[in-house]
Amino acid sequence: MTEQKTRAQQLVGDVAPKLAELTDEVLFGDVWARADLSRRDRSMVTVAALTALGRTEQLRSHLSLALDNGVTEEELVEAATHLAFYAGWPAGMTAATTLKEVLRER
Structure with a gap:
């Protein structure tokens, strides 16, 4: 079974994997999940x-x-x-x- 790639992984994962990881984990995984907004x-x-x-x-x-x-x-x-x-x-x-x-x- 193949894991579906995130949008960040699709866009830049092959050339900038760390940027894709930070986008997924920090931006969308943390910042967008904060409760105050x-x-x-x-x-x-x-x-x-x-x-x-x-x-x-x-x-x-x-x-x-x-x-x-x-x-x-x-x-x-x-x-x-x-x-x-x-x-x-x-x-x-x-x-x-x-x-x-x-x-x-x-």
């Missing part, structure tokens, strides 16, 4: 940060994770609109178009 709220914070920083590759997967964590489509649209004023219009537009793609793929 819900996974839903962590998703909103992460989407906002990735939008503001223009990290589109990671934004795509975190938009999908946000939906899995209970953030609604409407809330993500509102976040993109709100962020357009704080992170810049291109960032808000990129978040909205990336969300559109993620929703189409789901």
Whole structure:
């Protein structure tokens, strides 16, 4: 029986196995599991940060994770609109178009 690889292992496990391990064990195994902020709220914070920083590759997967964590489509649209004023219009537009793609793929 083959163990299913995590997303981090799929993306970089072959070239940066320690980075994949830290992503799985520390980031998602510890930081995301901390009780003082819900996974839903962590998703909103992460989407906002990735939008503001223009990290589109990671934004795509975190938009999908946000939906899995209970953030609604409407809330993500509102976040993109709100962020357009704080992170810049291109960032808000990129978040909205990336969300559109993620929703189409789901």
